[in-house]
Amino acid sequence: MVAVGIFSLGVLALGKAMMDCVSxxxxxxxxxxxxxxxxxxxxxxxxxxxxxxxxxxxxLTGAFEGLSIIERRTALQLKNEDGAVLGGLNQIDLTVExxxxxxxxxxxTISFYLTRGS
Numbered sequence: 001m002v003a004v005g006i007f008s009l010g011v012l013a014l015g016k017a018m019m020d021c022v023s024x025x026x027x028x029x030x031x032x033x034x035x036x037x038x039x040x041x042x043x044x045x046x047x048x049x050x051x052x053x054x055x056x057x058x059x060l061t062g063a064f065e066g067l068s069i070i071e072r073r074t075a076l077q078l079k080n081e082d083g084a085v086l087g088g089l090n091q092i093d094l095t096v097e098x099x100x101x102x103x104x105x106x107x108x109t110i111s112f113y114l115t116r117g118s
Contacts, residue, residue, distance in 0.1 A: 027100065034096040034108040037064045041071070041094055042112060051116050052092065070095040076113075090114045 037060060045052050052073050060067045072093040078086045095109045 027106075030098055030100070030106070031108065033064060034067060034098060034106075037067055037069060037096050038094050038108060038110045041069060042092075042110060045071075045092060045114065049116075051090070052114075066098055068097045070097065073114075088116045090116070 054073050056071045074091045076089045093111045097107050
């Protein structure tokens with residue numbers, strides 16, 4: 001009877017470990033999808049000659065279903081060594097949000113600089 005009880009505890013512990021592994025794998029896969037969505041959007045912005053909007057939030061579709069992307073553009077007012085303002089320099093912040101299936105909202109963010117003629 002004692003051996004059956006110990007065996008049962010071992011099986012339960014093994015089941016919990018397997019569930020944790022599956023959850024970790026799903027989280028890693030979702031994080032990788034978010035990274036790809038950020039990379040794709042960054043390349044789209046860099047290839048487009050038009051300046052992106054100051055703020056935009058949208059839900060993604062297709063392979064990125066379930067993700068939302070937030071874009072923020074901040075015009076930078078940097079000066080050179082002579083004190084002249086460097087025009088056309090912007091900081092772009094891209095954030096991807098998704099749910100872990102529960103009540104947690106997960107995010108990944110990338111920031112980069114974009115220059116366009118002033």
